[in-house]
Amino acid sequence: xxxxxxxxxxxxxxxxxxxxxxxxxxxxxxxxxxxxxxxxxxxxxxxxxxxxxxxxxxxxxxxxxxxxxxxxxxxxxxxxxxxxxxxxxxxxxxxxxxxxxxxxxxxxxxxxxxxxxxxxxxxxxxxxxxxxxxxxxxxxxxxxxxxxxxxxxxxxxxxxxxxxxxxxxxxxxxxxxxxxxxxxxxxxxxxxxxxxxxxxxxxxxxxxxxxxxxxxxxxxxxxxxxxxxxxxxxxxxxxxxxxxxxxxxxxxxxxxxxxxxxxxxxxxxxxxxxxxxxxxxxxxxxxxxxxxxxxxxxxxxxxxxxxxxxxxxxxxxxxxxxxxxxxxxxxxxxxxxxxxxxxxxxxxxxxxxxxxxxxxxxxxxxxxxxxxxxxxxxxxxxxxxxxxxxxxxxxxxxxxxxxxxxxxxxxxxxxxxxxxxxxxxxxxxxxxxxxxxxxxxxxxxxxxxxxxxxxxxxxxxxxxxxxxxxxxxxxxxxxxxxxxxxxxxxxxxxxxxxxxxxxxxxxxxxxxxxxxxxxxxxxxxxxxxxxxxxxxxxxxxxxxxxxxxxxxxxxxxxxxxxxxxxxxxxxxxxxxxxxxxxxxxxxxxxxxxxxxxxxxxxxxxxxxxxxxxxxxxxxxxxxxxxxxxxxxxxxxxxxxxxxxxxxxxxxxxxxxxxxxxxxxxxxxxxxxxxxxxxxxxxxxxxxxxxxxxxxxxxxxxxxxxxxxxxxxxxxxxxxxxxxxxxxxxxxxxxxxxxxxxxxxxxxxxxxxxxxxxxxxxxxxxxxxxxxxxxxxxxxxxxxxxxxxxxxxxxxxxxxxxxxxxxxxxxxxxxxxxxxxxxxxxxxxxxxxxxxxxxxxxxxxxxxxxxxxxxxxxxxxxxxxxxxxxxxxxxxxxxxxxxxxxxxxxxxxxxxxxxxxxxxxxxxxxxxxx
Numbered sequence: 001x002x003x004x005x006x007x008x009x010x011x012x013x014x015x016x017x018x019x020x021x022x023x024x025x026x027x028x029x030x031x032x033x034x035x036x037x038x039x040x041x042x043x044x045x046x047x048x049x050x051x052x053x054x055x056x057x058x059x060x061x062x063x064x065x066x067x068x069x070x071x072x073x074x075x076x077x078x079x080x081x082x083x084x085x086x087x088x089x090x091x092x093x094x095x096x097x098x099x100x101x102x103x104x105x106x107x108x109x110x111x112x113x114x115x116x117x118x119x120x121x122x123x124x125x126x127x128x129x130x131x132x133x134x135x136x137x138x139x140x141x142x143x144x145x146x147x148x149x150x151x152x153x154x155x156x157x158x159x160x161x162x163x164x165x166x167x168x169x170x171x172x173x174x175x176x177x178x179x180x181x182x183x184x185x186x187x188x189x190x191x192x193x194x195x196x197x198x199x200x201x202x203x204x205x206x207x208x209x210x211x212x213x214x215x216x217x218x219x220x221x222x223x224x225x226x227x228x229x230x231x232x233x234x235x236x237x238x239x240x241x242x243x244x245x246x247x248x249x250x251x252x253x254x255x256x257x258x259x260x261x262x263x264x265x266x267x268x269x270x271x272x273x274x275x276x277x278x279x280x281x282x283x284x285x286x287x288x289x290x291x292x293x294x295x296x297x298x299x300x301x302x303x304x305x306x307x308x309x310x311x312x313x314x315x316x317x318x319x320x321x322x323x324x325x326x327x328x329x330x331x332x333x334x335x336x337x338x339x340x341x342x343x344x345x346x347x348x349x350x351x352x353x354x355x356x357x358x359x360x361x362x363x364x365x366x367x368x369x370x371x372x373x374x375x376x377x378x379x380x381x382x383x384x385x386x387x388x389x390x391x392x393x394x395x396x397x398x399x400x401x402x403x404x405x406x407x408x409x410x411x412x413x414x415x416x417x418x419x420x421x422x423x424x425x426x427x428x429x430x431x432x433x434x435x436x437x438x439x440x441x442x443x444x445x446x447x448x449x450x451x452x453x454x455x456x457x458x459x460x461x462x463x464x465x466x467x468x469x470x471x472x473x474x475x476x477x478x479x480x481x482x483x484x485x486x487x488x489x490x491x492x493x494x495x496x497x498x499x500x501x502x503x504x505x506x507x508x509x510x511x512x513x514x515x516x517x518x519x520x521x522x523x524x525x526x527x528x529x530x531x532x533x534x535x536x537x538x539x540x541x542x543x544x545x546x547x548x549x550x551x552x553x554x555x556x557x558x559x560x561x562x563x564x565x566x567x568x569x570x571x572x573x574x575x576x577x578x579x580x581x582x583x584x585x586x587x588x589x590x591x592x593x594x595x596x597x598x599x600x601x602x603x604x605x606x607x608x609x610x611x612x613x614x615x616x617x618x619x620x621x622x623x624x625x626x627x628x629x630x631x632x633x634x635x636x637x638x639x640x641x642x643x644x645x646x647x648x649x650x651x652x653x654x655x656x657x658x659x660x661x662x663x664x665x666x667x668x669x670x671x672x673x674x675x676x677x678x679x680x681x682x683x684x685x686x687x688x689x690x691x692x693x694x695x696x697x698x699x700x701x702x703x704x705x706x707x708x709x710x711x712x713x714x715x716x717x718x719x720x721x722x723x724x725x726x727x728x729x730x731x732x733x734x735x736x737x738x739x740x741x742x743x744x745x746x747x748x749x750x751x752x753x754x755x756x757x758x759x760x761x762x763x764x765x766x767x768x769x770x771x772x773x774x775x776x777x778x779x780x781x782x783x784x785x786x787x788x789x790x791x792x793x794x795x796x797x798x799x800x801x802x803x804x805x806x807x808x809x810x811x812x813x814x815x816x817x818x819x820x821x822x823x824x825x826x827x828x829x830x831x832x833x834x835x836x837x838x839x840x841x842x843x844x845x846x847x848x849x850x851x852x853x854x855x856x857x858x859x860x861x862x863x864x865x866x867x868x869x870x871x872x873x874x875x876x877x878x879x880x881x882x883x884x885x886x887x888x889x890x891x892x893x894x895x896x897x898x899x900x901x902x903x904x905x906x907x908x909x910x911x912x913x
Contacts, residue, residue, distance in 0.1 A: 003121050004109055004152045005073045007357050009364030012112075012120015014100060014130040016371035017184035019319040022249040024181060025094055027174040029144070034085040042085075047172060048289040050107070050165040051082050059287070059489060061498035063161045063507040066342040072350055073153035080150040084168060089140040098177045099134035101144070104318065105170030107288075109152030113145040123154035123361070126170075126288075126315035126337040127368040134177070156352060157361065160314040160339040160386065162280055162288075163487060163511065169289045170318060181247035187375045188222070190407070191229040191255040193269035198227030198255035202242055209240035209253065229268045230254030230377045232308045233535075233554045235329030237377075252326060254377025258408055260422060263475045265409065265446040267331075267380060270584065272552045273470055274331060274478035275533040276309030277302065277515060278451060281317055284490040284518040292320055297520060298484065299324045303616040305515075305522065305530040306623065311450060311480045314339050314386035316369045325378035328616050332378045333411055333450070333480075336369050336397070338362065338385025354391025362393040363400055370404055381423065383450075384412035395420040413450045418443040427451035427482075428887035431465050438473030449479025454886040455525045456513035457686030457815050461794035461881030462891055463532045481529065482886065487511040488518035488816050494862050495816045509686070509817040513885070517816065524790050524798070524813060531625075531798035536608045538626025543592045545606060545628065549582040557581040559623065560611040563593060565630070568600040569784045569803025577606060595630060601828070602630035603801050627800050633828060636840050639906065643744035645716045653721050654744025655909050663714040663723030663740065665772075668749070668835060669909040676770035678727045678738040678755065679873060681705050682820040683855030688766070690885035698763035703729025705856065719743065726758065734759030736898065749907040753876075754900075761898035766820075768896060769844070769875030769903070771852075776868045778833040781806050781847055785827030794880040794894040796825055808847050808870055818858035822846045823878060834911060837874065840904040844875040876903040 003011070035045035037056040045054050052059045057080055060067055068076050101114065107125035111118070115138065119131040150166040177183070185204030192199070200207070200214065201222035208215050212225050228236040237252040256268055264271045279298065281288045295318065302310070310330050312321075315337035325332050343351040352358035366384065373379055382405070384397050398410045398420040409422035418424050424445040429437070429452070437447050453460035460481070470478050488495025488511075495518045498506035515526040536556060537548040549556050561577035573596055582588045595604065607625040610617055646652035651660050657667035665673055681704050682688075684696035699705065707727050715722040721742040728735025737756040742749065753770065786799035788806070790813055804824075813821035824830075826842040837845075848855075849866035852873075858864050880894030 003111065004079070004149050005075060007073045007153050007361055009361045010121045010123045010129065012118075012131055013122070014132055016128070016368040017130075018186070018375055019128065019372050020185075020249050020251075022182060022247050024178050024247050025091065025176040027088070027091060029086060029088060029172040029174060036083050038081055045084070047084070047168045048105075048170050049167060050169050050287045050289060051167045052165050053285065053287050053489070056082065058501040058503065060164045060501065060503035061162070061487075061506050061511045062164070063510050064159070064341045065345060065505060066156070066159060067164060067503070067505050068151060068155070070342060070346060070350065072156045072352060075151035075153070075155060080166065082148045082167060084146040084148065086144045088142050088144065090137060090142070094137070094139075095176055095178065097134060097179060098132060099137060100130040100175045100177050101133045102128060102130045102173045102175055103168065103170070104128050104172070106146070106148055106168050107166050108154050108158060109149045110168070111147045115143055123152060124337055124365050124368060125154065125158055127365060128372055133174070154361070157338050157340060157365070159342045161341070161511075163489070165287045169287065178246045181244055182242055182249050184371070185242045185249065185375070187251060187253060188407070189253050189255045189377065190257045191227065191268050192257070193229070196226055197224045198229070199224045200253065200255075205242040205244050205249070207240055207242050207251070209238050211238050214240070227255045230256045231267060231553045232329040232331045232378070233551050235327060237326060251375065252323075254326060256377050258380045260409055260446060263441060263444045263446060265423065265477055268553065270552050271474060272331065272477060274309040274448060274480060275307060276311060276331070276478065276480035277307050278311045278313040278480045278483040279317070280313055280483060280485065280487065282485050282487045282518075284488055284495060287489070290318060294520075295321045296324055299328050299330065300616050301516065301520065301522065302330065303328055304621060305526050306533045306535060307529070309333070309478070309480065311335060311383070313483065316373060319372060322373055322376045322378060326376055330378055331380050332376070333381040333383050334369060334373050334379045335383035336366050336385045338365055339387050340389070341387040343389065344387070348389045351389050351391065353388045353393050356392070359393050359396060362397055366397040366401055370401055374405060380408060381411045382408050384410065384421075386413065388414055390414050390416070411448070411450070418445055423448055425450045428454070430888035431462065431469060431891065434466070434469045434476060438469060438476045441475055445475075447476050451482040452479045452883075452887065453481050454513060454687075454883045455481050455483060455515045455523070456510070456690075456885035457817060457819050458792070458813070458821055459525060459685065459687045459795060459881040459885070460883040460887075461687065461792065461894065462883055462888070463528060463795070464797055465891060467532050481515060483514050485514035485516050485520065486518045486816055487514070490518065494860055497816065512816045517814070525795070527789055528795050528798045534624035536624035538606045538608065538624060540592065540604070540626065540628030544589050545577070545592055546587055546589055547579050547582055547608075548587045549584055551584045553584050555581045555583050556608070558611055559608045561606060561608050563604060563606045565595050565602065565604050566802065567598040567602045567631070569801075572596055572598050592628070599634065600631070601633040604628040604630050605800065625800070633841060636838065636906070639743045639745045639748060639750040641719045641743040641745065643746070644719050645721050647716055651714075651716055651721060653742055654749045655747050656742070656744065656749045656907070658721060658742075660714060662711055663721070663725075668907060669911070671775055671833070671835065673772060673774055674869070675772035676751070676874065677709060678725070678736065678753070679769055679771035679852075680707060680727070680736070680765050680767060681852050682766040682878065683818065683852045684766070685819045685881060686817065686885040687882050688884075691889050694884065695764060695766075695879065695889070699766055702763050703732055704766060705853070706730060728758070734761050747909050751905050751907070753903045756900045757898040764879055765896045765898055767873070767875050767878045768901065769873055769877070772872045772874065773869040774832065774835070774872055776849070776866070776870055778870050779807050779809075781808060781811060781830065781832050783824060783827045783830040783845070785830075785842060786825040790822050791825040792823055792878060792881050794882065794891060799825060801826070808849060811847055814861050816861070818855050818861060818864060820852070820855065822848065823875075831910065832870070832872065834909055836908045836910055838906045838908070840906070843903070843905065844878060846873045847871070874905060876901060
């Protein structure tokens with residue numbers, strides 16, 4: 001077993017080369033293999049796949065810590081080991097030529113035999129390995145055997161915040177490699193933005209590009225011709241063939257030049273801004289064995305939500321994903337299969353990054369990635385890996401990469417002093433720190449946030465303020481949200497996370513941190529991202545509309561502009577808007593259309609959409625929009641306070657019946673209700689629970705989750721009901737004085753809530769508002785305000801003013817780990833059943849079939865069971881979201897503090913409208 005713990009890169013492999021398909025024969029070996037775990041019984045297993053997701057053992061999730069003793073390079077003797085076996089025949093007419101057996105990915109260490117002859121050992125789980133097998137092949141009855149170990153020395157280099165999953169999880173292929181064929185090739189396709197010429201050359205064969213009238217260009221020779229450049233915004237590819245006398249390799253060529261000029265990263269002469277995401281490979285049923293159609297779905301979703309870049313965290317993806325990025329247009333940071341994060345817990349003692357014994361393994365991993373992926377125009381940066389501290393092995397990787405491929409800069413966040421990288425990179429830097437870096441231009445290099453705005457649960461908040469910093473400083477060139485997808489694993493109809501498989505060491509739901517849910521449903525966070533980072537920005541002032549082109553390279557010629565004018569949420573006029581072809585980075589001003597006069601609150605909404613279909617979206621797909629206020633809301637009709645308070649077994653005021661002891665509303669019209677009363681609690685979000693000083697901890701220590709209400713006075717005056725209360729947590733000396741003043745006018749019932757902090761409050765508030773229990777049969781919800789989706793103080797750019805309809809159930813956001821969700825902001829009014837509630841002027845609301853306490857107690861969505869009531873929160877404000885699950889907390893302007901406030905609402909029964 002010594003090979004399992006050997007620190008070298010593996011044995012027996014052919015030199016790494018580019019991934020490609022050609023007209024030489026090949027035989028896919030994916031499908032059903034025979035498998036046994038730890039000398040158990042043989043049975044079928046699917047390749048690609050992980051054995052833990054096919055009934056053999058269990059997944060385990062850790063973020064940082066190794067799930068085995070840290071004693072490099074040694075691993076536990078109890079090392080789950082899977083034996084794979086496949087019998088195959090060669091196709092008819094298979095040539096008597098050299099052949100390569102190619103494994104795209106084996107986690108974590110594989111030993112390979114063909115026809116009883118050992119080929120070698122693989123390490124580097126997410127990197128390809130090829131073995132020469134032509135001399136071993138026979139026409140029929142070939143037997144391929146692979147022994148895979150879950151743990152190996154390589155596991156110390158693969159601690160990448162993900163599920164520990166094992167097996168042959170990427171494709172296996174037998175490739176004929178004809179003598180005199182294309183052993184390997186490298187395209188060189190640069191672009192001169194001044195002359196408009198692309199310069200093409202190739203190593204490894206001749207190249208022909210018919211569209212460019214290039215034929216049989218010899219290796220090492222170059223040609224310069226007019227071309228359309230490749231960019232993420234206009235991914236122009238030219239089809240060509242790299243060929244020899246005996247083999248033809250189809251290639252797709254993108255002409256582009258990456259450079260760093262005056263501390264700014266440019267492509268084709270223009271600075272770029274990464275509006276990106278980090279992408280682990282994940283599927284809720286097959287783990288990192290992601291089907292091709294799902295990888296395509298990822299790319300299409302990204303493009304449709306204005307994502308323009310991907311960091312392949314924290315390993316090279318399936319190579320077919322990079323081809324999709326070439327075709328559809330995404331900037332890529334290609335990251336090496338390297339992370340040693342678990343050593344951080346040990347003060348980095350024993351970390352392989354500065355240990356010469358690991359030097360070959362480090363360099364081998366970089367070499368295999370660069371050689372495999374060198375021909376993709378979408379890749380603009382090479383990344384050495386992630387969270388592996390620093391050391392001579394990383395420096396050697398950077399030096400080798402820069403020498404091998406000088407056409408792309410080198411990235412690695414862990415080189416804090418920028419000693420051996422070309423890009424200054426940070427993760428989870430606060431807005432304040434990013435602003436400081438922007439002002440000082442530290443290290444004189446382009447600055448990129450390789451991770452920011454942790455998309456865990458409800459959030460992230462604060463994306464808008466990051467965007468403003470990206471636009472303020474030329475060398476602050478965007479970043480990558482952590483991360484693309486929640487890594488929930490599906491079982492029995494629900495999504496599971498760390499600890500749900502009985503693993504003794506785990507990091508819980510920290511793996512549920514994506515912009516899309518495990519089934520790839522966009523979360524509100526992705527919708528917010530699309531709005532914050534929209535490529536066209538529309539605003540207005542007076543009689544003019546401003547249209548700003550936020551693209552880096554292309555004009556707005558491919559867009560059409562349309563407007564709609566709504567009054568009180570109802571459309572009254574619409575039309576097209578003529579906008580000139582605004583160049584990248586420029587702003588145009590156009591006249592506002594003539595709008596009809598109509599009483600009420602008027603909003604002009606202008607949308608920019610695709611004029612023609614693209615490969616990733618249909619014509620009409622909206623890429624950006626803006627709303628311009630035209631007329632303000634009508635003043636609220638005041639309550640005249642003419643209805644008299646009736647006193648008996650109950651208190652009556654207008655349409656409301658009250659409990660004379662508590663002052664609570666118990667009936668409104670025909671509805672039995674309970675409340676409303678002051679509510680300061682919300683089910684903590686992942687961001688509330690995060691950081692070194694989490695808001696949730698402060699809130700719980702203050703007892704805000706168990707407030708008690710004391711009625712000081714129920715004062716029934718002639719036409720006013722005043723209920724004075726004190727709301728406070730047990731065992732504490734501070735609280736909140738809450739006075740409810742009720743008046744009525746016909747069938748309208750008005751409440752003014754006045755709150756005053758009593759004593760020294762030690763913390764912020766989760767929310768400030770009212771909670772009301774309504775009959776459970778109520779379901780339809782209509783409102784005029786921000787929508788259609790949820791919105792919070794620091795995550796509300798995607799919400800627009802309008803009139804919306806939904807149901808109680810549809811207004812819940814099913815975060816895998818239940819938490820505060822579904823808030824609708826700035827409602828002018830909301831209608832539930834026959835109850836209408838109007839603000840003075842606006843309020844936030846949530847409506848659900850369970851309480852905040854139910855949400856707080858739940859650990860999975862299946863834990864939430866409908867109660868007999870519908871619970872309606874009517875809020876003056878909520879605390880912001882922030883991104884403290886892994887990053888900065890809520891910005892000061894979005895923190896909710898205990899302070900004196902007033903809040904008024906009018907309740908009306910719709911039968912009287």
